Amino acid sequence: MEDSRKHILLMDGPDDKGLIYHVTGVLFRHSLNIIHNDEYVSPSGQFFMRTEFEGTFDTASLLNELKATLPDPGITFRLNPKRKKNIVVLVTKEHHCLGELLIRYAFDELDATILAVVSNYNILQPLVSKFGIPFHYVSHEDKTREEHEEAILRTLAIYEPEFLVLAKYMRVLTAGFVNKFPNRIINIHHSFLPAFIGANPYRQAYERGVKIIGATAHFVNNDLDEGPIIAQNVKDVDHRHTAADMATEGKDVEKIVLSQALKLVFNDRVFIAGNRAIVL
Amino acid sequence: MEDSRKHILLMDGPDDKGLIYHVTGVLFRHSLNIIHNDEYVSPSGQFFMRTEFEGTFDTASLLNELKATLPDPGITFRLNPKRKKNIVVLVTKEHHCLGELLIRYAFDELDATILAVVSNYNILQPLVSKFGIPFHYVSHEDKTREEHEEAILRTLAIYEPEFLVLAKYMRVLTAGFVNKFPNRIINIHHSFLPAFIGANPYRQAYERGVKIIGATAHFVNNDLDEGPIIAQNVKDVDHRHTAADMATEGKDVEKIVLSQALKLVFNDRVFIAGNRAIVL
C-alpha cells in the first residue's frame, strides 16, 4: 500500500559502522527525501536515530528492505506516519496545566486529540465542558487504591488512548496501573527533580531556602518521580517568596514544561534508554 | 570618634510596629543620608533590615541612641563601615573558581583581600604565584582528618581571615573545624542543591538524565551541603552531555555563582535565618 504522508523512522540498537549509510541508502533507493535526520550514540554504545522523510513509498517493501539491510538481531525500528496522538488527561483540582492543554487543543496546537479528561474531583468539570470534551468524575472516596484505579481503567477502556497525561494528577499510581501503559504516561512534577521528590515540593523548597524553583516533565514508571526526564525548566525566587508564592510562580513553569514535553513525545522525538530520555 | 565612611546598619529580631520609623528617625536626627534601605519580615515574624547610609557621625552616640530606641531585649544590630573583607581561599586541584577569584582580585573587583591560598595539593601553586599571593601546600597524606585540619588551622592562624572561601575544596570538614568559623565559610557545590548532595554530582546528574545542571553557593554548617543557600544558577544540558561534559559546562556556572555569592556576603547583604539566607 502506498503512503505519501510524512513519516518518521525510529531506530535503536547496538552501534555499528555504516548504520547511517545503510538506512539512508534504503531511503535514497526509494527516492524519499530526508527532511531531518538526527542520531546519537550513547557512551555505552547504543545507537539511536530519528529520520523524518517525505515521498511516496510502499510500506511493506520499505520495511523489508530495512530489515534486510540492518544487522539482525540488533537494530529495532518503528515507522510512524506523522499524525496526532490520542490522549486522555488526568487531573485533580488544579486548573493551570489542564487550561493550557485545552486552549492549545482548541486552536490545534497540541499535536494530539484530547479524548477525555478524568478527575478524582469534579472541580474542573465546568472548565472542561466549555471545550466540549467528555469529563469523567471518578471519585476515590470510599474506594481502595486498586478499586479507584479499576474505575479509571474502565473509563479509559472507552477511549483506548495512546498516552495518559497527568496534568497535576495528585495521586500515586500503583505498579499494576503503570505497567499497563509502559512509557505512555507523562507526568508533570512541581520541582526540579531529583530535588524534592514526593509531596509538597514547594514547601520543601521554601524550607530549604532555594533560590531557584523548577518543574519536571517525565515518564512515569514504578518509582515515584523517578522516571525518565523529558524536559525541565526553572525560575528564580528569593527569600520573599513563601511556599504559596513559589507554588503560584511555579504554575507558569509547570504548564509550559509539560506542553513542551508533550510536543516532543507526540512528535516521536523521544527515545528511552534506561532512565534517560534521548530527545532527537 | 567621628566616622565619615559609608556604613551599613544590620538589624534583626522580632517584628514590631514602628521599627523602620524608629531606626530612620535616629539616622535623620544625626543628619545621615540613607543611600539604600531594605527590610524583610519572615512568615514567622522575624524582622530583618539593612540600611546603607552616608554622612559623618559619632559612633558611640549613634549606637547608644539606637539601643535606646529599639525594643530591648529584641532587635540585635551591627554597624559596619563599608570595607573589604579579609579572606583565605581553600582549593584542591581545580583551577576555575580560584582563577576567577584571582583575576577579580588582581583588578580590585572582589570586595575582599585574598590573604592566602591553602590547598591539600600543590597543583595550583604556579597559578597562585603569578598573582603574588602566599600559597600553602598542606597535604592530607599520612594524616588523620583531624591532624590535617589542625595543620590548616595553624596556617589560618597566621592570617586571621574573616571568611574562608572553599573554591572547590573537595574534602569534608569536621564539625570541630566548621564550628570555629560560624557562618564564615562559603562553599561552592557543583549541583543544584538539594539535588545531588555529596560526591560526583555530575555523574549523578548524568545517571538521572536531568536536562538542567546547576551550582550552589552556600554557607557551610555541620551537615554536608546543607547550609543556607546564598546563590544558585543553572545551565541547560541534553542527552549528548556525558558526565564529563556536564562537569566542563558546569565550571562556568560554578565560578560565576561563587563570585556573585561572595559579592553579596562581602557587602554585608546576607542574613541567616535558620537554614535560609535572607539577601537584602
Add this chain to the structure above:
Amino acid sequence: MEDSRKHILLMDGPDDKGLIYHVTGVLFRHSLNIIHNDEYVSPSGQFFMRTEFEGTFDTASLLNELKATLPDPGITFRLNPKRKKNIVVLVTKEHHCLGELLIRYAFDELDATILAVVSNYNILQPLVSKFGIPFHYVSHEDKTREEHEEAILRTLAIYEPEFLVLAKYMRVLTAGFVNKFPNRIINIHHSFLPAFIGANPYRQAYERGVKIIGATAHFVNNDLDEGPIIAQNVKDVDHRHTAADMATEGKDVEKIVLSQALKLVFNDRVFIAGNRAIVL
C-alpha cells in the same frame, strides 16, 4: 470614613532627608502595620516609595497628616485600597495571550476583572464566549484609522475600564487615542525590545540570525514600541528555527511576560519615571 482593607501608599518626588522617617511616622501614629515597604532613589535624585500596610484608619485624617508632614510642593502621593482593577482586552487574531488571561480570570488569578474583549476580527469570539465575557467585534474595514478608533472608544465608554490590555492587538494606535489613556495601556510586543521594533519581529529575528528571542510588556505611549518596559523574558533558539518556529516558541514567552507585567501593574507596583518603569 474608616477603612480596614489593606492599602498601598505610593509616593514620588525629589529625594530629601527623612522621607522614610516622616511617612513611617504617620503610619506608626495611626497604629498601622507595614506589611511591605520598598523605596528607590534614582541617579537623578527622584524618590519613589511603595508602602503596603494594614489596619483601620480614617482616610481624610491620614491624608491630611501625610500632606502636613511631607515637603510641599514636592512629594506627590496616592493612597489605594488593595483591589482588582477593571480592564478591557483588545485583540486581533491570535489567541494565546487572550486564552492565558481568560483562564487566569476564570480562576480568579488575574487581579483584575475583564469587562469585555474588543477585536477588529471576529475570530476569537467563540473563545471569549466560552467564558461568558462580552465580545465586541469592531471591524476596521472601510474605516479610516480615526473612524475605527472612534468606534472602539464608543465601546470602551460602556465599560469605563481603568486599563486597556493589548493582548496581541496588531494595529498601531494614534496619539489621539493613546492620550486618552495615559499610562493605562499595556502592550505585549513579540521581541526583546528595543530589538526588532515594528512589524514581523520574528521574521527580523530570523533574518538577523539571533540565538535568543524574547517578548516585552510595556506601557504604550506615542512612539511605537517605545513606552516604559515593565517586564521582559527570553528563550533560546538556534539556526533550525524558522521565523514561523520562532513565532510558535515565542508565544509561550509572550503570554507569560504579559501576565507577569499585568500582575505588577494591577498590584500598584509600577511607577513611571520618564521612559523607565520602576517596579517596587
Add this chain to the structure above:
Amino acid sequence: MEDSRKHILLMDGPDDKGLIYHVTGVLFRHSLNIIHNDEYVSPSGQFFMRTEFEGTFDTASLLNELKATLPDPGITFRLNPKRKKNIVVLVTKEHHCLGELLIRYAFDELDATILAVVSNYNILQPLVSKFGIPFHYVSHEDKTREEHEEAILRTLAIYEPEFLVLAKYMRVLTAGFVNKFPNRIINIHHSFLPAFIGANPYRQAYERGVKIIGATAHFVNNDLDEGPIIAQNVKDVDHRHTAADMATEGKDVEKIVLSQALKLVFNDRVFIAGNRAIVL
C-alpha cells in the same frame, strides 16, 4: 599519507537527495567510524553537514572519492584534523574577557594557542606577562586609523594567526583590515544584538529601561556589529541597576559568551550562511 587523528568533514552546498548516503558511504568504505554527525538544510535549500570521525585513512584517496561521489559543481567540502587553532587576541583596557581566555589557556581549556596579545593601551601588559605570552602595545595615538591598523598588521604578520579574537577591543576596524581576515575575526559585543549597536550599549540599555541585558559573540564583517551571531546570553536587571552596574554585571555574561563562541568556532562547528551562523 596516512592520518589516524580524529577528523572533521565539513560540507555545504545545494541540497540534493542522497547527500548523507553518499558521504557516509565513502566513510564506510574506508572503515572510518563516525563519532558524531549533524546536518541542516536551510529553508532556501542549502545543505550543511559536519561529520566527526576516527580511523586511519589515506587523505588523497578519501578526498578523491568524496569528489567523485558528490555533485559537481555543488557541494564544497573541507577536511580538518581535530587540532588547536592559532590565535591573536586584541584588547583595549578591560581585563575580564582577556583574563578568562588566559586562565583557560593556562589550563589547556581553550582549544587554541594564544600566540600573542595586541593592545592599543599598555594597561593589560602586566596581566599578560604573568602568563608568559607576548604582549604588543600598538598605540593609536598620533596615527590615522589606517596607520594604526598597518602597525597592527605588521605585528600580526609575525604570528600568522588563523583567528583574531576581539576581547573588548574598542576600536572600529576598517573594511580594508576586516577583508584580510574573512570570517576569521570574532568579536564580543556588550549588548543583546541587534539592540544597542555601537557605543555605550549599557548606557543605552539604562536609558531605555530594559529588564534584561545581554552579550553577543559574532563574526566581524564590514557593518559594525552586524556580522553573523555565534552565541548570545542574557541576565536579568532591574531599575536599581545604573548603567555602571549593568556594565559590571554584564562582564560575567560577556566573558562566558565569548568563551562559548570560541569553543564552537575552534572545534569547526560553525558554518556561515549569509548573515546567519549555523552551529552543527
